[in-house]
Amino acid sequence: MNLDELYQEVILDHYKHPRGAGLREPYEGESHQVNPTCGDEITLRVHVDGDTIGDVSYDNVGCSISKASASVMYELVNGATVDDALARLAEFTELMNSKGQAEGDEETLEDAVAFAGVSKYPMRVKCALLGWMAFKDALVRASTPGRTEA
């Protein structure tokens, strides 16, 4: 296997310098996700401002892939419209399920295309998706309780 393909510079950079880390107020939805195979965890909050993601804040324990993925996600969805964020989620999930066959669109996925190599490692795909799953779940929760326009 090719280590460099997995641990690209950009991944290691996000791992060492995670963007948007920490838990912040205000938020409407919070999600706690665990990867049962390794015990990695993330708590993630979403603040929805109209039809825009006002903030994504998180606290996580995990490997380089899961931490870098959360950081990259922050950059992609923070400030984006809810629709765009969901589109990125779908795109990234598809990339992760591609088993090394897809490259990802750098226009839309930006730094996240660096994770294309991860999709070849089934055991790591869960790591890369952990933060995104938390985002998805938090967003659902944000739109469920008191909000009328989803």
Next chain:
Amino acid sequence: MNLDELYQEVILDHYKHPRGAGLREPYEGESHQVNPTCGDEITLRVHVDGDTIGDVSYDNVGCSISKASASVMYELVNGATVDDALARLAEFTELMNSKGQAEGDEETLEDAVAFAGVSKYPMRVKCALLGWMAFKDALVRASTPGRTEA
């Protein structure tokens, strides 16, 4: 495999003309035994008269080996002393566990030596022993409740 070795004349004869079959009075011990792998059954009664087996009577459903074995046993233990009967039980059990290595002593086991061939067929050993197990059990029961001398 050699069929004649298993189904010796004497076995087929006892099978077709079982000696001592039927349930009779008096008796002090009764046992019901089932072979769970094939559902074969025997009900057997023992009448102990002093230190002698006064009667062994039985009713059974089973294959040629199990029916012939009960018939041969009847001939061996009926009228014998309890000690002799137990000695035959031990001898026959040993013969059955010999995996075709023993021949059996014709002096003591008489017709029962014909079962030497059965000991090569592990699946049939249980059949050959069913009646003997019932005899052993019935004898224990006969000596347990009210009897003082065993």
Next chain:
Amino acid sequence: MEAVTKLDVEAIRADFPILQRRIGDRAIAYLDSAATSQKPVQVVEAMRRFTEHSNANISRSVHTLGAEATEAYEGARARVAAFIGAPSANEVVFTKNSTESINLLAYAFQNATLDPHADPRFRLAPGDEIVVTEMEHHANLIPWQQLAQRTGATLKWIGITDHGRLDLESIPEVITERTRVVSFTHVANLLGTVNPTSQITARAREVGALVGLDASQSVPHIPVNVAELGVDFIAFTGHKMLGPTGIGVLWAKADLLDAMPPFLTGGSMIKTVTMERTTFADAPAKFEAGTPPIAESVGLAAAVDYLDKLGMENVRAHEKELAGYMLERLETVDGLAIVGPRVPIGRSATVSFTLDGVHPHDVGQVLDAEAVAVRVGHHCAKPTCDRFGVNATTRASAYVYNTHEEIDRLVEALGKVRKVFG
């Protein structure tokens, strides 16, 4: 490409080295596949290859062997799901055999009954009824008996007609508003009866009962599609379908698996664990505690591949023909009485019979001397035996590798039985 319409039995036989095995001076005629099937070299080879190339524990590691083993195991799950038309691989739970699959289900009821927060569909109370049939293998009878005993529910059953069919007329009476679950055999292992499922399933739906099918004798022999069957659970077992021992399957609808409490607990089936409390993973992991039958899953996938290549419709047609031939030929044997349907309609190529005046043990023994392997006894279906007033039967059962000639040898050998015990 044209579909193969018939089985090339000679080519198939070449894949099963054990069929060359000689007993005395003749190759064995193996007519005991209802007990366990033989395994083609493809299955043995797939397992050997896996063991020598990719063996590792699954799910919990990032190393190459671990990733390969996990892919092989999950691939086998997907393969099996496709084979039975399951909408999702996550509906396939690997167990050790059919028996465990059915027990898993029965214990779901038992454990739910002990837990006031459990899904009401699995909670039983005195007055509730469980329905089976009189033609069940013990594996689909005793777990329900035990469940009834432990929960106070009542066990009821559908009887058997003199022709060896389910007494379908009694359905409205036996399956009532009190029935909570109906579990019945798809193909009966002693009688060979193929049970029609729709009437039972429809009645169960009407009264709101869950429906399970013991498919141990159907999945290996006829096309089975869970979506078409419209049942809630099916159980089957690897070793009867050209696969290895040590692996079985429980298929259940996703929402039912979600609702069922876990059965075996331990590693690989958890979300979080503290000394005080555990939360559980989603199905199928929830039901697969401990190291699963990994190499066996690879073998089972290879067996499914093999059956798929033959085509289950072709398998069915081949066995229907053999069943007809077997029934016809057996009827010519003096003193032979078939226990079960006497026509090759709605029946499998598993035929039980008695031979007047000769005990099945003796029949089986003489047949073995003639290198014909059949099973004798109660075939783990004692209530069926009782129903027909027999203690035991001789049972011949055919599969993809059996030939007309082997059936001829069976019939001939039965003549020999007559001679020995004449």
Next chain:
Amino acid sequence: MEAVTKLDVEAIRADFPILQRRIGDRAIAYLDSAATSQKPVQVVEAMRRFTEHSNANISRSVHTLGAEATEAYEGARARVAAFIGAPSANEVVFTKNSTESINLLAYAFQNATLDPHADPRFRLAPGDEIVVTEMEHHANLIPWQQLAQRTGATLKWIGITDHGRLDLESIPEVITERTRVVSFTHVANLLGTVNPTSQITARAREVGALVGLDASQSVPHIPVNVAELGVDFIAFTGHKMLGPTGIGVLWAKADLLDAMPPFLTGGSMIKTVTMERTTFADAPAKFEAGTPPIAESVGLAAAVDYLDKLGMENVRAHEKELAGYMLERLETVDGLAIVGPRVPIGRSATVSFTLDGVHPHDVGQVLDAEAVAVRVGHHCAKPTCDRFGVNATTRASAYVYNTHEEIDRLVEALGKVRKVFG
């Protein structure tokens, strides 16, 4: 004949084709045997031979293959019994893995509790206590948690010292007159601790509690003799001791097996069956419902033969040496902290550690790139992780085929990890 005093590791390695497997340009250094061991050709061959020569279902037939299969299966039982010093083969129950073995035991208590006529030793009530330890694999924790929850009994545990040993001083406090059963691990799968058994066993006897031992990590690695241990039950698993997946063992004293109600029910475990009622066979059959892992039993017997030929004392000595070397070399790695005993006394060759600032997933991944296979994660021992304040560890574990050179490669590869994540 002189006893072999050392393992000929090169000769052993030749029996394991998978050790020739290359990841990139290097042969794999397999240091994950605590998860599952590799299997020698002798095991694979024995299973293939059985499948191609004698495959049949057991116990219920008179045909030649059936008789051979039954002999092979019962022979394997006797073989395993002898290996662990069991007084009788009938005390050996074959299951699918350790997890099932322990669940069988826990369900014996659960089912007995539901049956007023069951043996009082297995009937629990609120106020009764069950004792485990904080270093259990989930397989020896969750079944007892569930049992406590379902019966109202209380689960207690013996803690772990900072050195990774059981806190034996707490025994008198934890095991009390209310304790009904104590189940603890012989060798801890994350920490590598070899637990002394006598103090716990003595205290359990004093208070009249039954004692079970999770021997999953001991039977493969050190001589285990149940008579000497003086416990009531042990559980272990085939795939960790050079044998196949799909088979495990529960050993229990004969009188306890007699007293335990059945767990899985179905075929081959009965005396008589009617639609209304079933009576059960004697142990071990009582606990082996359905078709057992037949080919797997043949593989397990071959594995036991292999281990016996090596000699378990030699296996222990070899691993003790490797444990010492591994500990010594790992201590030289910058930022590495061992989780568990740091001396090779009372410990196995299974060593868990953390590497400062690098997550175990990343450690394992880089090691894999260097063709060094280790396990990362919580190793199904989350409470142990919590006790040491870690989320996960990297774990290297050695067995009969491992060498000093492979440990050197592990240490070297850890240097590479540092480089990537420096």
